[in-house]
Amino acid sequence: MTAGNDVVIDVAALATRFGTQSVHQDLDLQVRRGELVALIGGSGTGKSVLLREILGLQRPSAGSIRLLGTDMWNADAPTLAATRKRFGMMFQEGALFSSLTVAANVATPLLEHTDTPPEFLPKLVNLRLSLAGLSPDVGGKMPAQLSGGMKKRAAIARALALEPEVLFLDEPTSGLDPITARAFDQLLAFLNSDLGLTVLVVTHDLDTLLSIARRIVVLGRGKVLADGTAEQVMQVDDPWIQSYFASRRAAPDAPAPATRSIADGT
Amino acid sequence: MLHLGGSWRLPQLRNLQDELAALGQTLRDALAEGCGLPIDGSGLHDIDTAAALLLLDALRQAGVDTASLTLQGFDARHARIVEVVRGRLGDTVAGPAPRLMNMVAHFGQAFVGLGSLLLGHVEFLGRVLAALWRLACKPHTLRVHELFAQLGQVGVNAVPVVALVTFLIGVVMAYMLGIQAEKYGANIFVVDGVALGMTREFSPLIVATIMAGRSGAAFTAQLGTMKLTEETDAIRTLGLDPMQVLVLPRVLALTITLPLLVFVGNVAGIVGAMGMSGVTLDITPQTFIERLHIALAPRHYLIGLAKAPAFALFIAVIGCRMGMSVSRDTRSIGINTTSTVVQGIVAVILLDAIFAVIFQELGL
Numbered sequence: 001m002t003a004g005n006d007v008v009i010d011v012a013a014l015a016t017r018f019g020t021q022s023v024h025q026d027l028d029l030q031v032r033r034g035e036l037v038a039l040i041g042g043s044g045t046g047k048s049v050l051l052r053e054i055l056g057l058q059r060p061s062a063g064s065i066r067l068l069g070t071d072m073w074n075a076d077a078p079t080l081a082a083t084r085k086r087f088g089m090m091f092q093e094g095a096l097f098s099s100l101t102v103a104a105n106v107a108t109p110l111l112e113h114t115d116t117p118p119e120f121l122p123k124l125v126n127l128r129l130s131l132a133g134l135s136p137d138v139g140g141k142m143p144a145q146l147s148g149g150m151k152k153r154a155a156i157a158r159a160l161a162l163e164p165e166v167l168f169l170d171e172p173t174s175g176l177d178p179i180t181a182r183a184f185d186q187l188l189a190f191l192n193s194d195l196g197l198t199v200l201v202v203t204h205d206l207d208t209l210l211s212i213a214r215r216i217v218v219l220g221r222g223k224v225l226a227d228g229t230a231e232q233v234m235q236v237d238d239p240w241i242q243s244y245f246a247s248r249r250a251a252p253d254a255p256a257p258a259t260r261s262i263a264d265g266t
Numbered sequence: 267m268l269h270l271g272g273s274w275r276l277p278q279l280r281n282l283q284d285e286l287a288a289l290g291q292t293l294r295d296a297l298a299e300g301c302g303l304p305i306d307g308s309g310l311h312d313i314d315t316a317a318a319l320l321l322l323d324a325l326r327q328a329g330v331d332t333a334s335l336t337l338q339g340f341d342a343r344h345a346r347i348v349e350v351v352r353g354r355l356g357d358t359v360a361g362p363a364p365r366l367m368n369m370v371a372h373f374g375q376a377f378v379g380l381g382s383l384l385l386g387h388v389e390f391l392g393r394v395l396a397a398l399w400r401l402a403c404k405p406h407t408l409r410v411h412e413l414f415a416q417l418g419q420v421g422v423n424a425v426p427v428v429a430l431v432t433f434l435i436g437v438v439m440a441y442m443l444g445i446q447a448e449k450y451g452a453n454i455f456v457v458d459g460v461a462l463g464m465t466r467e468f469s470p471l472i473v474a475t476i477m478a479g480r481s482g483a484a485f486t487a488q489l490g491t492m493k494l495t496e497e498t499d500a501i502r503t504l505g506l507d508p509m510q511v512l513v514l515p516r517v518l519a520l521t522i523t524l525p526l527l528v529f530v531g532n533v534a535g536i537v538g539a540m541g542m543s544g545v546t547l548d549i550t551p552q553t554f555i556e557r558l559h560i561a562l563a564p565r566h567y568l569i570g571l572a573k574a575p576a577f578a579l580f581i582a583v584i585g586c587r588m589g590m591s592v593s594r595d596t597r598s599i600g601i602n603t604t605s606t607v608v609q610g611i612v613a614v615i616l617l618d619a620i621f622a623v624i625f626q627e628l629g630l
Contacts, residue, residue: 098597115280120320123358127319130357131350144595163276163314194346195315 007066008033008166008198009054014063016049023049025222027063033165036192036199038209041219042240047202050219051170054200055089056080068165085113087166088159092174094151096143102129102154103139109161131195132157133187149180156187167191169201173208181205185212206245267338268293271309274317282317286324293328307348308339318351319358326355390587391579394517397509412515420481420516421523425530427480428473432531435468436460436538444547453547457554458561460539466566469531471618474577477524478610482585485516486606489589490599498590508590517582524578525571532570565630573621580613 009031016023023046031037041047052058054065056072065072070083096105106125110116116124126136132153143151152172159167172188173181185205189212191197203209209216209230216233218226218241226236234245274282307313326332332355337345367375401408443459489512492498498508536558543549549557588602588609 098595114276116276116316117280117283120279120283120323123323124316124319126358127315127351127354130354131315136357136359142595144593144597163316194350196343196347 006032008035008068009200010064010066011050011054012064012066014050014053014065015061016046016053017061022222024060024063027219027223029217029224029227031198031200033198034192034196035215036188036213037201037215037217038213039200039202039217039219040204040209040244041225045219046222047219048170051168051200051202055087055168056084085109085162086164087168088156088162088164090152090155090159090167090169090172092170094143094155096151096154096158098143100143101139102134102141102143102146102157105143105154106139106158106161109158113162128157128160129154131160131191133183149176149184152176152184153187156191160191164197166198166200169199169203171202171204173203173205178207182207182211184208188212206247267304267306269306269309270313270321271311273311274313274321276314276316279316279320282320283324286320290324290328293325293330304336304338306338307341307344310341310344313344313347315347315351318348319355322348322352322355323358386591387584387587390590391583393509394513394583394586397507397514398517401510401514407510409511409515412511413518416515416519417523419484420477420519421526424477424480424523424527428476428527428530429534431476432464432469432472433534433538435472436464436535436540437542439463439468439535440539440542441546444543448547453543453549454553454557456539456543456547457549457557461536461558461562462566464535464539465532465562465570467570467618469535470528470570470573470577471614473527473531474524474574474581474614475611477520477527477578478581478614479607481516481520482581482606482610483603485582485585486589486592486603487599489513489586490592490602493590493592494594494596494599513586513590516586517579520582521575521578524581525574528571528574532567569621569625569630573618576617576621577614580617581610584609584613 007030009029011027011029014024014027014029023044027050029050039047039050049058053060054067054072056065056067059073064074068083068086070079072080072083075083096102097108100108103122103125106128107121110121110124122139125139129136129139134150134153134157138146138150138154143154146154156167156169156172169188173184176184185208188199188201188208192199192212201208201213203213214229216226216228216230217224218233218236218238220238220240225238226233226241233241322332322335325335332352335352337348340348439460440456443456444453447453447456447459489498492512498512501508501511540549540551540554543554544551585606588606592598592602
């Protein structure tokens, strides 16, 4: 395998403008195969926009984006279609098809893009659900019947359907209770280590960052402000990064009295 | 020993399955001899979870105890994938297929559903009337701004389509009646036919049908989306009543505008008929209007207009109720909007039939 082949996501000199408002200027980012990268940044720094541009959903103003070796904004339709089968995306609210059962949601990409034998399909769907941490009987439910956390798991199961090489997630732990969120972190770590998926996750969850993300990319002022392990990123002298991590660092030293009394009370 | 080779991946699933099926007998023979079945993966180029599941599932179906399988010569990454799938093999067994309901059960379910739907409508109608009564006692609670916004959307914006459709109906009526009347030399009676038919029946019915499709559907889609985005809940928690803020302005707007639109329809229909009569029956506009004065008794005209508010109330109540009863998923907005249009049109025609009988009995 050549070195160039090893880079899965290659964003170069990216610029994004909405009218006069500039979101990204000259942004560079590379993700190698097998990495688990967390993308963070304040509101309006264009995390979700960057994700959508990488996925080929939104056209950047300038620059190039290569995903799995495909230039997402200059490739022809067949190449793009082939590339789309090689990555999975979990949208923030799941974006499950509400008219289909969970099992049918997971089966949709398999039915569309593969020649899976019909009698084998339910088993494969169950495996996908199981990989995402759902029991097989969830498959018969409609998305509206699921809790927020289960919806996100079902969305991951659907994203995993076609054996993707890269998995993108937009705020997977937002709106989840801490216990469910930690279980989600473990799921991502498992997908990354055991199935060898490259994972790019947009998140605001400090626990996710500190526990599973081996590489953190901070977006701000249209560029990559910092890139490295949690320790390296914390050393960067930037007010936003400092206050972001300070909110966490202060906590164990001086727990607020109110927190303690609640803890005592229960 | 089972040797795996080549690429075991999702796109090759069908070929792999065929090969495994061909292998079935050999497998069973090997098992019958009681030899353990180590799997050699040294020739594997690649394997993914789908193919691993296919393999393990086939082995399990052949009677192999998958838990005691030993893997040999696997690349570390491949072995991990096979182990992941092996650990979850129990979860992948497909449950029994859901039982299909028979026709009688479907019929019963549909009937019960219709019953509860109608009960819900009656209840909602009651709540709307109660809210209207409260509004009549305290007129200052009327949401004037919202009411005028709705009047614009429901009424003013609907004028072009209403005028166009009724104009064309007038043209068609004059033409069709003219063909018959000409045979008897009774051209002038076309005016009677069009005037009566248009003002008393066609205009109210057609305009109400258009509005059931246009405004009824809009009400359901608007309120349903607001329900989905929790806007109606926000209205409630702010101490406001969705009935007063959302439903009443819509009901009032449609009830006020539908008679006006029926009037527009009457005029457009008669103008259409007048034009057509001039062309095909040699009835000049002057003659047409003179005959109109004689033929069209005011009561026909008034009956037509009087039906409109009743149609409007039903369309608006159905539209709003279907919007407010959207469950929390996008699919039900589509289902309810479709249902609103169907129910609205059925309700209008049903009401029209009831009115016809009542007016007949009253001798109007």
